[in-house]
Amino acid sequence: MSTEHTHRKKHRSAVTSATKTAGVVGGGISGMATAARLARAGYKVTLFEAGAELGGKLTDERWEGFRFDKGPSLFTMPELLEELFADCGEKLSDYLQYDQLELVTRYFYPDGTRVNAFSNIDQFAAELEQQIGEEQSRTKAYFKRAKLMYDTTAPVFLDRSLQDWSNLLRFSTFLKVLRVPWLGVFGTMHRFNKKWFKHWRTVQLFDRFATYNGSNPYKAPATLNLISYIEHGKGAFYPQGGMIAIRNALSKLMEKLGVTVRLNTRVDKFFIHNKKLKGVTIGDDRELFTLVVSAVDVMQVRASMYPRNMRKNTQKAPELSSSAIIYHWAMKGEYPALDLHNIFFSSHYKREFHAIAKGELTSDPTIYVYISSKNHRADAPHGHENWFVMVNTPPNAGQDWDAYIAKTRIYLHQHLSHTLKVPIADLILHETVMDPRDIERNTGSVGGAIYGPASNNKWAAFLRQSNRHATVKGLYFAGGSVHPGGGIPLCLLSARITTELIQGKH
Numbered sequence: 001m002s003t004e005h006t007h008r009k010k011h012r013s014a015v016t017s018a019t020k021t022a023g024v025v026g027g028g029i030s031g032m033a034t035a036a037r038l039a040r041a042g043y044k045v046t047l048f049e050a051g052a053e054l055g056g057k058l059t060d061e062r063w064e065g066f067r068f069d070k071g072p073s074l075f076t077m078p079e080l081l082e083e084l085f086a087d088c089g090e091k092l093s094d095y096l097q098y099d100q101l102e103l104v105t106r107y108f109y110p111d112g113t114r115v116n117a118f119s120n121i122d123q124f125a126a127e128l129e130q131q132i133g134e135e136q137s138r139t140k141a142y143f144k145r146a147k148l149m150y151d152t153t154a155p156v157f158l159d160r161s162l163q164d165w166s167n168l169l170r171f172s173t174f175l176k177v178l179r180v181p182w183l184g185v186f187g188t189m190h191r192f193n194k195k196w197f198k199h200w201r202t203v204q205l206f207d208r209f210a211t212y213n214g215s216n217p218y219k220a221p222a223t224l225n226l227i228s229y230i231e232h233g234k235g236a237f238y239p240q241g242g243m244i245a246i247r248n249a250l251s252k253l254m255e256k257l258g259v260t261v262r263l264n265t266r267v268d269k270f271f272i273h274n275k276k277l278k279g280v281t282i283g284d285d286r287e288l289f290t291l292v293v294s295a296v297d298v299m300q301v302r303a304s305m306y307p308r309n310m311r312k313n314t315q316k317a318p319e320l321s322s323s324a325i326i327y328h329w330a331m332k333g334e335y336p337a338l339d340l341h342n343i344f345f346s347s348h349y350k351r352e353f354h355a356i357a358k359g360e361l362t363s364d365p366t367i368y369v370y371i372s373s374k375n376h377r378a379d380a381p382h383g384h385e386n387w388f389v390m391v392n393t394p395p396n397a398g399q400d401w402d403a404y405i406a407k408t409r410i411y412l413h414q415h416l417s418h419t420l421k422v423p424i425a426d427l428i429l430h431e432t433v434m435d436p437r438d439i440e441r442n443t444g445s446v447g448g449a450i451y452g453p454a455s456n457n458k459w460a461a462f463l464r465q466s467n468r469h470a471t472v473k474g475l476y477f478a479g480g481s482v483h484p485g486g487g488i489p490l491c492l493l494s495a496r497i498t499t500e501l502i503q504g505k506h
Contacts, residue, residue: 019044022502023280023289025267028056028443029488030478031295032250033084033495039257040088041503043290047259048280050266050444055247057443057450058488061328063430065381068328068388069244070434073370074341075237076230077489081246084492088253095249097240099375104236105341108419109201116339117205121232134202142196142206146229153223190350192222204349208366211392213486214321214451216353224455230489238340238375246488269305270294270475277474291474293498298465298481299446310472320395321451321486322356323436325408329387330380330430335371337420338385342369344419356394361404365391367412384429395447396436405433445481452481467498476502 020043024035027049035047053059057071078098085092100119107115115131118124125139189210193203207217209227239245254261269281270292279288294301344367346352355362370388373380380386391408413425436448445452465482469475478498480486485494 021289021291022046023048023267023287023292024295025280025292026056026295026444026479027051027054027261027263028295028479028491029058029246029250030480030491030495031056031293032247032254033492034293034295034478034498035259036084036088036250036253036257037495037499038293038502039254039259041499045257045259046287046289047254047261048265048267048282049261049263051442052264054251054261054263055244057439057445058243058247060242060244061432063330063432066330066384066386066430067242067244067372067379068386068432069242069370069372070326070328072243072488073372073388074231075239075243075246075488077234077492078237080489080492080496081249084496085253087496088257090253090256092249095252096245098237099240101236101238101340103339104231105343106339107205108342108344109204110345110347113201115201115205117232119232119235124232128202132199132201134197134199138197139202142225143229143233146226147233149223149226150229150233153226187222189217189220189222189224192225193217204345207349208343211322213455214323214392214449215455216357218350218353219357220455240376242372242376242379267305269307270472272307272310272472272475275472277469277472289474291476291502293476293478293502295477295479297443297445297452297479298477299452300444301477303446318453320447320449321454322392323395323439323448323450324390324434325361325393325401325405325436326434327387327389327409327412328432328434329389329428331385331387332383332427332429333422334383334385335420335422338369338371338374340371340374342371343367344369344415352392356392359394359397359399361391361393361399361408363407363411365393365408365411367391367415369416393436395449396440397447401435401437405435451486452479455485467494468501 022038022043022045024031024038024045024047027047031047032054035045039045059070061068061070075098081096082092085095102119103116104119105117107117113131116127118127121140121143125136128134128139129136190203190207193206197203197206206225206228210217210220210224212227213224215224265282267280267282270277271279271281271286277292279286280292294305346362346364346366348364349366352362352365368390371385372388373386389412393404417424439445439448439450465477467477467483469477476498478494480491482494483497484490
């Protein structure tokens with residue numbers, strides 16, 4: 001894979017005019033997947049990445065034998081990755097191996113209750129009944145409804161572009177679908193879950209799935225309850241070698257398909273003339289392409305990458321998803337009470353989301369602890385573990401993050417020490433911290449919002465940037481800030497939708 005950094009002269013195309021060329025801006029998951037698909041479709045593809053490495057949020061860091069994932073930590077819907085490689089003429093198994101998790105998440109409640117969320121729904125339902133007292137029949141019926149939500153909505157809202165209304169109108173019952181009560185379009189996740197389950201602990205557990213796309217369960221539509229089915233009905237997985245193995249597999253696929261990758265190359269603007277995309281501007285140079293796919297945060301695009309005469313027509317900034325403070329701890333010792341994914345719930349869940357909505361961070365946040373060395377022993381030295389410790393926060397709006405980091409660190413030490421009965425602060429050998437400022441700086445996500453726009457209203461799916469520009473011919477969009485949303489599976493779907501639009505398959 002080429003890492004060419006030489007800028008071409010102004011107005012000079014990279015190839016002959018008879019060749020179909022594509023520029024992809026942004027080297028995250030969606031950018032890499034789009035570049036691979038376009039290369040397979042016969043385009044000569046150049047991918048521009050402003051940073052020093054590919055992956056976007058999916059990167060890692062190392063310290064004295066410890067390896068830490070810095071971004072996504074849960075792998076679901078691997079069939080989308082299988083599909084991508086198959087569509088590109090390759091087998092995913094030649095690039096990546098993965099295993100299904102029997103235990104998805106271990107939950108810890110403030111009162112000492114512990115729940116193992118098994119991948120198998122029957123086993124999970126039995127666990128909820130044993131530990132909480134929730135009737136198995138209620139849990140099983142909930143997942144059946146979640147599956148029906150997924151099966152009904154995915155073909156309309158996830159697999160297709162919402163821009164071309166012919167895709168929606170071919171579903172003769174589309175408008176009726178919106179009105180089906182059990183789809184929950186007009187109610188919130190929390191209201192639905194509170195009505196469905198008898199015990200508050202179960203409600204809190206299922207409310208948590210709103211955070212999978214950075215949303216608020218007290219505001220997000222109940223339709224998002226389908227996320228629980230994706231994790232437990234379709235399964236949760238872990239790639240051998242860690243989450244970074246996904247990034248590495250996509251990088252090798254692009255290399256196999258001849259994609260030119262230019263790292264440390266920031267695209268400043270789109271070159272648009274007479275409502276037609278001509279190429280991109282990098283410094284004083286212009287590079288010409290048949291089409292360009294933007295796989296960077298759409299708010300960044302609207303703020304600075306359009307010509308000035310187009311910026312006045314940009315949409316009002318949407319509500320952003322949550323961000324995070326993430327502590328990477330090199331831990332002395334091993335902790336059998338913990339698994340790969342662990343959640344320590346706050347005492348006041350609603351108060352936590354209320355604080356985030358106000359741009360603040362509660363003093364009692366829910367804690368997520370991810371330990372990849374539980375599954376990939378090489379990620380930490382023998383007798384040690386690598387802890388990725390995260391709390392949800394509002395996006396960056398100039399808050400005093402240094403103060404929040406210090407206060408939260410104290411809380412983490414106290415809460416985890418009390419629950420696990422070990423002196424956490426004394427066992428941390430090394431720490432690095434990421435906050436919303438770092439996420440914004442390192443990934444280009446405005447405000448450090450992990451999932452771009454939030455999904456806190458029933459029309460969120462329709463308000464996202466579509467995958468093709470409405471008026472500029474040759475300009476397309478992919479990634480977590482556009483349709484259909486954030487996270488690895490939806491970014492892979494975004495790449496597929498965008499490529500199909502380009503090829504006229506929609």
